[in-house]
Amino acid sequence: MNPLSSSEAAMLILIGSFHKLVALIIPLFPLILIPPSGSPVLFAQTQSNDIDHLLEKGEAFYEQGDHVQAIAHYNEILSIDPNHTGAIYDKGLSLDVLGKHEDAIAHYDMVLSVEPNNINALVNKAGALGDLGNYEEAIEHFDRALSLDPNSDLAIANKRLAESLLSNTTTG
Numbered sequence: 001m002n003p004l005s006s007s008e009a010a011m012l013i014l015i016g017s018f019h020k021l022v023a024l025i026i027p028l029f030p031l032i033l034i035p036p037s038g039s040p041v042l043f044a045q046t047q048s049n050d051i052d053h054l055l056e057k058g059e060a061f062y063e064q065g066d067h068v069q070a071i072a073h074y075n076e077i078l079s080i081d082p083n084h085t086g087a088i089y090d091k092g093l094s095l096d097v098l099g100k101h102e103d104a105i106a107h108y109d110m111v112l113s114v115e116p117n118n119i120n121a122l123v124n125k126a127g128a129l130g131d132l133g134n135y136e137e138a139i140e141h142f143d144r145a146l147s148l149d150p151n152s153d154l155a156i157a158n159k160r161l162a163e164s165l166l167s168n169t170t171t172g
Contacts, residue, residue, distance in 0.1 A: 051081060051084065051087075054073050054074075054076050058070045058072075058074050058077070062094055070090070074087040074094070085110075088111050089107065089124075091107050092108050092121075104124070104128045105129065108124055108125035108128065117148055119152060119155070122145040126140075130158065130162045136166060138159075143159070
């Protein structure tokens with residue numbers, strides 16, 4: 001869509017095409033929408049629906065194993081809301097699966113900077129650290145997760161694995 005010049009906008013107002021003008025302007029300045037009921041709807045509501053839809057699609061691609069498409073959807077969310085912790089976390093998961101462990105850790109760290117007690121981010125960061133061979137640091141993060149949830153089977157099992165791998169590297 002080409003932007004309207006000020007003379008074209010004035011012409012549309014003069015000839016009574018206000019709704020056409022609004023329809024052309026709304027995509028350019030999507031702050032408030034006025035539905036037929038006449039009560040304004042904040043753009044944040046529409047934005048939230050878009051984000052929810054994109055997150056569902058990203059998660060569906062993740063479940064199908066298409067992590068490149070999943071990441072594309074998470075990136076789209078992050079272009080709308082750069083602080084969306086769900087998209088940041090899910091992008092970290094996909095990066096991790098793709099073997100981009102450093103990038104995944106950076107994403108888990110972003111989540112942990114906002115939600116320091118996010119057990120999933122702690123456990124997955126620890127797993128990524130283990131994948132990089134940083135077993136001691138991984139164990140520290142598993143311990144932190146277990147201090148928050150002593151019954152986390154995932155943290156318990158992965159901590160044992162990291163301890164075993166650490167033992168093998170120090171004795172072998």
